[in-house]
Amino acid sequence: MMRRKTLTACAVAFVALLAGTDANAQATPKARSGMLVTTAWLADHARDRDLVLLHVGRRAQYDSAHIAGSRHVTLAEISAPNTPGALSLQMPDSARLREWAESNGIGDRTRVIVVPHDDTLQAATRVFITLAYMGAFDRTSLLDGGFKTWRAEGRAVTADAAPAPAPAKFTLRLKPEIIATVDQVEVATRDAGAAIVDARLQRFYEGNGGGYPRAGHIPTAVNIPLNTVSTADGKLRTPAELRKLFLDAGVKHGKPVVTYCHIGQQATLLWFAASLLGYDARMFDGSFQEWSRTERLPVVGPVVK
Numbered sequence: 001m002m003r004r005k006t007l008t009a010c011a012v013a014f015v016a017l018l019a020g021t022d023a024n025a026q027a028t029p030k031a032r033s034g035m036l037v038t039t040a041w042l043a044d045h046a047r048d049r050d051l052v053l054l055h056v057g058r059r060a061q062y063d064s065a066h067i068a069g070s071r072h073v074t075l076a077e078i079s080a081p082n083t084p085g086a087l088s089l090q091m092p093d094s095a096r097l098r099e100w101a102e103s104n105g106i107g108d109r110t111r112v113i114v115v116p117h118d119d120t121l122q123a124a125t126r127v128f129i130t131l132a133y134m135g136a137f138d139r140t141s142l143l144d145g146g147f148k149t150w151r152a153e154g155r156a157v158t159a160d161a162a163p164a165p166a167p168a169k170f171t172l173r174l175k176p177e178i179i180a181t182v183d184q185v186e187v188a189t190r191d192a193g194a195a196i197v198d199a200r201l202q203r204f205y206e207g208n209g210g211g212y213p214r215a216g217h218i219p220t221a222v223n224i225p226l227n228t229v230s231t232a233d234g235k236l237r238t239p240a241e242l243r244k245l246f247l248d249a250g251v252k253h254g255k256p257v258v259t260y261c262h263i264g265q266q267a268t269l270l271w272f273a274a275s276l277l278g279y280d281a282r283m284f285d286g287s288f289q290e291w292s293r294t295e296r297l298p299v300v301g302p303v304v305k
Contacts, residue, residue, distance in 0.1 A: 035128075035276050036236060037113060037141045039150050042067075050109050052165075055147065056124040057117025065157040067150060070115055071104050071165070075123055075265070078130045087286050088263040089126070091179065094172050097134055105165025106131075111139050116146035119234035122226060125268040129283060135173030142272070145235045152233075178271075180258045180282040182290050186297060188258055189219045195251040196221040199261040199270040200288070207302025210262060212289040216301020218260065222249040226266045229273045242273050251279075260284035260291070 045051060046069070053070035055062050062072040076082075077100050080092040091097075106112060112131055116124035124142060131140040143150070151157055180188075188194035198221045204210035205223040217223070224245055230236055237245070251257060257274045261267040264287045274281035284291075291297055 032276055032278055034138065035141060035272070036144045038144055039153055039155065042113060042143060042150070043155060048111065050107075051111050051113065052104060052106050053113050053115055054104065054127060055115045055117065056127050057147070061117045063159060065147075065151070065159055067115060067147065068156065068158045068160070069162050071162050073104070073127055075126055078127065087290055089265055090285055091130065091133060094174065097130070098170055098172055101131075101134065101170040102168045103165070105168050106136075106170055107168030108171050110136075110168065111141075112136060113141050113143055115143045115150075116148075116234060118146065118148050119230065119232060121146075121230055121234060121236075122266045122269045125272040126265050129178065129268045129271060133175050133178055134170070135175060137175065142236075145233055148234045178282055180284045182284070182286055182294060182297075184282075185218065185258055185260070185284050185291065188256075189221075193255065195255045195257045197246075197249070197251065197257055197259045197270050197274070198223045198288075199226045199259055199266040201225050201227070204262070205301075207300075210288070212262065212292040214292040214299045216292075216299040218288070218291055219298055219300050221260070221300075222251065224249050224251075224270055226261070226269045229269060236273065236276070239277060243277055246274070246277065246279075254279075256280040256282070258282045258284055260287040263287050263289050 046067070053067055054073045055066045055070040056073050059072060075089060078092065078097065080086070080090040082088060114124050114127050124146070128140055128142055131137070185196065188196055196218055198205045198217050200210065200223070202223055202225055205217045207216040209215060228245055229242060236242070257279045259267040259270040259274065259281065260283070264283065264285045267283050267287055271281050271283040292299055
């Protein structure tokens, strides 16, 4: 009973937030700076004292070649233990997050650059949102084009292991407001002032596969597939192109945005794009896996053509 009351209180707070932002629904949000850095910027700053590079990809990819000094990261390191019946890929407890950060030399003054190995960006943006949740949003950036662009430009790479990290102390300043709960998403389905964005491919949005256990999508959700926000070379589309994608999907300027996908990985890429554009964005960590298995919640789909 106590848990239900707590969740309800969170949902009520979310309603108040939506009401406060609705008046500005037509205002053009200001794009957020610092979330992306170029390969040229990194080349100029690679030797900065407080810089940590996190290479996101398979271990074999990292071992074959990476930017000198970068550290290999897996999503398992920054996720709650995957136990039977539990939701996949969920934010872990504070102790696990702090230990992970400090073991990689990430402290309170560290500038972190997240480096996707290739054009599959959603794992890298999952690392990014985790750092943002930990309180390091303003000192974390994604390398635009990632390792793929770095290497294509003929910049130096290595297969050598990164040196042992310097001792670091990371002070957690958790930002739970960027993670939406299932109760908050349920509230958002009944409020025209919010935009729910499904990041999955169109066929899953329409209910053609991908059921957890029910196929379809969350009521009122619009679909902006993750493969539409980046290019084949692993770069984010321009702000103008991204803004058009959101507007064409019905996500007006100033609307708070909640993104979701299958299990909370692809949704981080749409959260990243929305945040970059200046939207007030949240990511539903439980995503469709949690929504579809919660029997009291409705599902739209499949679409019959």
